[in-house]
Amino acid sequence: ILNVEQSPQSLHVQEGDSTNFTCSFPSSNFYALHWYRWETAKSPEALFVMTLNGDEKKKGRISATLNTKEGYSYLYIKGSQPEDSATYLCAFFNDYKLSFGAGTTVTVRA
Amino acid sequence: SAVISQKPSRDICQRGTSLTIQCQVDSQVTMMFWYRQQPGQSLTLIATANQGSEATYESGFVIDKFPISRPNLTFSTLTVSNMSPEDSSIYLCSVEDQTLTEGYTFGSGTRLTVV
Numbered sequence: 001i002l003n004v005e006q007s008p009q010s011l012h013v014q015e016g017d018s019t020n021f022t023c024s025f026p027s028s029n030f031y032a033l034h035w036y037r038w039e040t041a042k043s044p045e046a047l048f049v050m051t052l053n054g055d056e057k058k059k060g061r062i063s064a065t066l067n068t069k070e071g072y073s074y075l076y077i078k079g080s081q082p083e084d085s086a087t088y089l090c091a092f093f094n095d096y097k098l099s100f101g102a103g104t105t106v107t108v109r110a
Numbered sequence: 111s112a113v114i115s116q117k118p119s120r121d122i123c124q125r126g127t128s129l130t131i132q133c134q135v136d137s138q139v140t141m142m143f144w145y146r147q148q149p150g151q152s153l154t155l156i157a158t159a160n161q162g163s164e165a166t167y168e169s170g171f172v173i174d175k176f177p178i179s180r181p182n183l184t185f186s187t188l189t190v191s192n193m194s195p196e197d198s199s200i201y202l203c204s205v206e207d208q209t210l211t212e213g214y215t216f217g218s219g220t221r222l223t224v225v
Contacts, residue, residue: 034213046213096141096206098214100153
């Protein structure tokens with residue numbers, strides 16, 4: 001069982017504020033790190049697939065960075081909006097399997 | 111990317127009974143995955159289902175408890191057998207990302223409550 005940890009477990013953000021949270025994963029045998037957004041009553045939605053050390057990816061107001069040598073990734077939300085409220089999952093990809101962290105649940109207050 | 115239809119979306123079941131969850135994909139895929147999320151826990155892989163072969167179960171999951179069918183390249187079922195309250199979870203199916211760049215696609219989940 002791979003140890004993928006996310007911190008914090010939950011956070012509350014005021015609308016318009018920016019926030020970030022972390023995912024730590026094994027630094028050995030790295031192939032890829034995935035980020036997903038999971039809104040209540042919906043399917044988890046892929047945000048990013050990150051493969052290279054130093055990778056930075058961006059989708060709208062959401063971005064992510066990757067450090068494979070030290071085994072962590074940050075997800076950033078700039079100018080949070082109520083529609084950003086969701087659980088954000090990271091997953092370590094190896095041998096076609098995903099090992100998920102427990103997620104960070106973001107609640108954006110209007 | 112693929113589109114997955116998962117049924118049922120939720121169910122409340124009596125202990126000792128079984129529930130079969132279905133996933134239909136709109137394209138042919140080699141691997142389908144079944145996950146479980148127990149309350150407060152992370153998504154955990156139950157098994158990988160390949161068409162034409164037995165499913166491969168992860169540690170802690172057995173075929174007698176979670177039999178899986180994969181009759182063709184677009185469909186799979188997971189049965190939760192002889193249910194107990196500890197089986198109350200969200201169950202999700204997923205298919206591989208064949209490009210390895212877009213991320214996996216998930217069904218909308220089955221929220222199961224065992225009473």
